[in-house]
Amino acid sequence: MKKKIKVRKFSGELVDFDEKKLIMSLKNAKADHNLANKIVNKIRKELYDGMTTKEIYNKAFKLLKSNQRPSASRYKLKRAIMELGPSGFPFENFIGHIFRHDGYTADVGIVMEGNCVTHEVDVLACKDDKCYIVECKYHNSQGKPNDVKIPLYIHSRYNDIKRKLEQDKTNGFTNYQGWIFTNTRFTSDAMDYAKCSGLQLVSWDYPENKSLKHRINKSRLFPITALTSLTKREKQAFLEEGIVLCKEIYESPELLHKNGFSESRIKKIQEDINDLCENHFSED
Numbered sequence: 001m002k003k004k005i006k007v008r009k010f011s012g013e014l015v016d017f018d019e020k021k022l023i024m025s026l027k028n029a030k031a032d033h034n035l036a037n038k039i040v041n042k043i044r045k046e047l048y049d050g051m052t053t054k055e056i057y058n059k060a061f062k063l064l065k066s067n068q069r070p071s072a073s074r075y076k077l078k079r080a081i082m083e084l085g086p087s088g089f090p091f092e093n094f095i096g097h098i099f100r101h102d103g104y105t106a107d108v109g110i111v112m113e114g115n116c117v118t119h120e121v122d123v124l125a126c127k128d129d130k131c132y133i134v135e136c137k138y139h140n141s142q143g144k145p146n147d148v149k150i151p152l153y154i155h156s157r158y159n160d161i162k163r164k165l166e167q168d169k170t171n172g173f174t175n176y177q178g179w180i181f182t183n184t185r186f187t188s189d190a191m192d193y194a195k196c197s198g199l200q201l202v203s204w205d206y207p208e209n210k211s212l213k214h215r216i217n218k219s220r221l222f223p224i225t226a227l228t229s230l231t232k233r234e235k236q237a238f239l240e241e242g243i244v245l246c247k248e249i250y251e252s253p254e255l256l257h258k259n260g261f262s263e264s265r266i267k268k269i270q271e272d273i274n275d276l277c278e279n280h281f282s283e284d
Helices: 019-028 033-046 053-067 069-075 077-082 089-101 149-167 188-197 212-219 232-240 246-251 254-258 263-276
Strands: 006-008 014-016 105-113 118-127 130-137 175-182 200-202
Touching (some): 006 053, 019 033, 019 053, 019 069, 033 053, 069 077, 077 212, 089 118, 105 149, 118 149, 130 149, 149 175, 149 188, 188 200, 246 254, 246 263, 254 263
Parallel strands (some): 130 175, 175 200
Antiparallel strands (some): 105 118, 118 130
């Protein structure tokens, strides 16, 4: 029986190399069947005990980028969200767009009065009689889970703001809830506390069918950091202007003209965005 290759995860844990998982991630990025098999075969030949999952990812991404750029952009989605830094505001802005896509009004980075003190709120999302007070926990490294102290702290802030909102009988809202979005994950204690207290948690892959990853793919609200046709410096310049979505650039090509892109590059960037988002802009 052939010995299984052990690969090293980000946490340092050694696990068996899972070829099926790699194939699934490539197919989720919509790499075509032949290309996905080609990539897996090449990586299989280069595997060695102790190889990091990061190295495997980099090899797969490089091959995707040189053969099927839109798939490379989808494949790097998790890393692209982590590139929405260095401050947390682009991530907050991004979450605001997700709520607006679902029909909510969304104010980002506001100060709200609580019953006891004032609070800085990352996103206030409201629709009909519902009003969500949202905290965004952005990390630029996947090795930083959110432990139980996060929902404990957020829950106390939420309750203070909720008490103040409930005193105002003219605002039209009767249904309040505290939310926490993160681009990494929550510990089991954090999830247990949230379930008990009524907080809604959303992490990269939780809850199922409502996770951050699921919401992005469903809405096609891809971050500009996913684009392979922009340099890191160009992406950062857009983030500093408050531009976080590929869709924003697609719908306002003057943003590219204003930043000095040539006509040929503008055409290429627009094509990449259109291919990435699969011509679904009209459905939003």
